Amino acid sequence: MNNQEALTAYTAAFVNELVLTGVCDVVVSPGSRSTPMAMMMAEHPNMKVHILVDERSAGFFALGMAKSIKRPVALLCTSGTAGANYYPAVIEASYSRIPLIVLTADRPHELREVGAPQAIDQLHLYGHHVKAFYEMPIPEKEKSVIRHARMTCARAVSTACTHPLGPVHLNFPFREPLIPQLDNEDLFKNEERNEKYVQIETGNWTLNHSQFEALATKLVENRNGIIICGLMDEEGFEEGIIDLAAKLNFPILADPLSQLRSGEHDGQLIVDCYDNFLRNEYARNYLKPEIVLRFGAMPVSKALSNFLKENHNAIHIVVDGGSGWRDPSALATEMVFCDERLFCESVSNLVPDELVNSNCSKWTAINEIAKERMLAVKDLKDMDEGKLFSLLADIIPSNSTLFVGNSMPIRDLDSFFYFNNKSIKVMANRGANGIDGIVSSALGAAVYSKPLYLILGDLTFYHDLNGLLASKILNIDITIIIINNNGGGIFSFLPQVNHPKNFELLFGTPLDIDFQHVVKMYGGTYAKTENWDEFHSYWSHIKREKGLKVIEVPTNREKNVIEHRNLWNSVSREIENYIAGQE
Secondary structure, eight states, X not given: OOHHHHHXXXXXXXXXXXXXXXXXXXXXXXXXXXXXXXXXXXXXXXXEEEEOSOHHHHXXXXXXXXHHHTXXXXXXXXXXXXXXXXXXXXXXXXXXXXXXXXXXXXXXXXXXXXXXTTOOOOTTTTGGGSSOEEEOOOOOOOHHHHHHHHHHHHHHHHHHHSSXXXXXXXXXXXXXXXOOOOOOTTTTOOSXXXXXXXXXXXXXXXXXXXXXXXXXXXXXXXXXXXXXXXXXXXXXXXXXHHHHHHHHTOOEEEOTTTTOSXXXXXXXXXXXXXXXXXXXXXXXXXXXXXXXXXXXXXXXOHHHHHHHHHTTTSEEEEXXXXXXXXXXXXXXXXXXXXXXXXXXXXXXXXXXXXXXXHHHHHHHHHHHHHHHHHGGGGGOOSOOHHHHHHHHHHHSXXXXXXXXXXXXXXXXXXXXXXXXXXXXXXXXXXXXXXXXXXXXXXXXXXXXXXXXXXXEEHHHHHHTGGGGHXXXXXXXXXXXXXXXXXXXXXXXXXXXXXXXXXXXXXXXXXXXXXXXXXXXXXXXXXXXXXXXXXXXXXXXXXXXXXXXXXXXXXOOHHHHHHHHHHHHHHHHHHXXXXXXXXX
């Protein structure tokens, strides 16, 4: 048998197994050594191939897509440094628990470590940032090798999809010639087992009845409790957590990524302004909990994190659907590894109705007072960052996705985006919290989540300009709002600002870039809004446009800090007056 026949049988079997296991989207960056796999993927009738030239952008594009569709997406690149460019996205996927199937083509073993071109050490390229690494064999048509390829594919996909979810890496050495035979009508018909090669069954983590009883008893006996929900996007969790909170009469401190600040569910127990009022010492002392029940990733809010640290003597129960350890402040008194939806349903069934919790009314009352003061931001005439975020729930239509950049935007979303009855899914890259790859991630998510709106800062936008190419070549609709404060706005809130000598050089980092030329280069429409009338006018206009739409909102860093602090001070005054009246 010649090399081409072996190459064809091997790659066809692997690609078909990918499809059988549910991996039907692959993001390919062109290259020579990956030719056999790329051609086979393009040939498969049920595999959708997305081409992106820049591997760094491609990695984040696949990440965003997988985040959106809640199933694994494959990546394919050639040998050499191509795979290294996936690394930032692999790290983000690892820490944000997103399943990626990373496929790197490689030189055969005889061309490694001998000075061959485009040959680097790709074994365990991503270290501990992947859940598993598989060095694949050189293609052969031997049944044992084909079986191994199919079984390894099934293992890899299952591993990526088992809690905690994450990326896996498969490295494929290929010898020349690299062109497979594609003229066989039975190309994807396996000689044996035409269904999945191996059916892998996994179940949700759960507890036994006595464990659920013990936890329910603890929650009932400690009546001064709160529920904290960080980043979550699990099917059925929303209904379960709302029911449990109602049974316990515990307020839910809902992070903007919890998916609890928007939707048709009951928002009566949703506390969404805590980032603003927990900055106040009187409020923190007034609201001290006896027990904390936490779900999901750590919340965005530093004020909330500090509040939890102050209450380290409380009972802290952390519920995690996998085996991860999400407790950076070492506060947990109990780590419960159980599917979050099952936990809520099981404990709720064991909790009696109409439990009393006087602290719940304290939380909701303080929340409404703080929210009323914060919404005064809508009266500002200047192009203010806080006002922009306070308007999002009004201007974004229901059944939309909102993707938010890191640094200041995600924090402003936390401070100014409140509960609404629209269906708005909120997404962000909060695994490693970097500003890299945000444009590409949002465009990847936008393939299947329409319409999608991205809001981010000017540095974040600049950092991933290459990502805009995806909108042009893949015809993706996206609306991007750039908050342009000409630099790193978050540093104006941090201690570095108190050292002005080299502040602009090291932290302010003004770019002074006119983004309209970049947007036009990628075929997008662009507008720079100098006032709110212009903003609303252009926003109404873009609803009828397709493709890439960019609105640039210029703001002032110094004014932004002043307005934020004015609002926080206003909240503090109102809360202190309220608490004084209650005592």
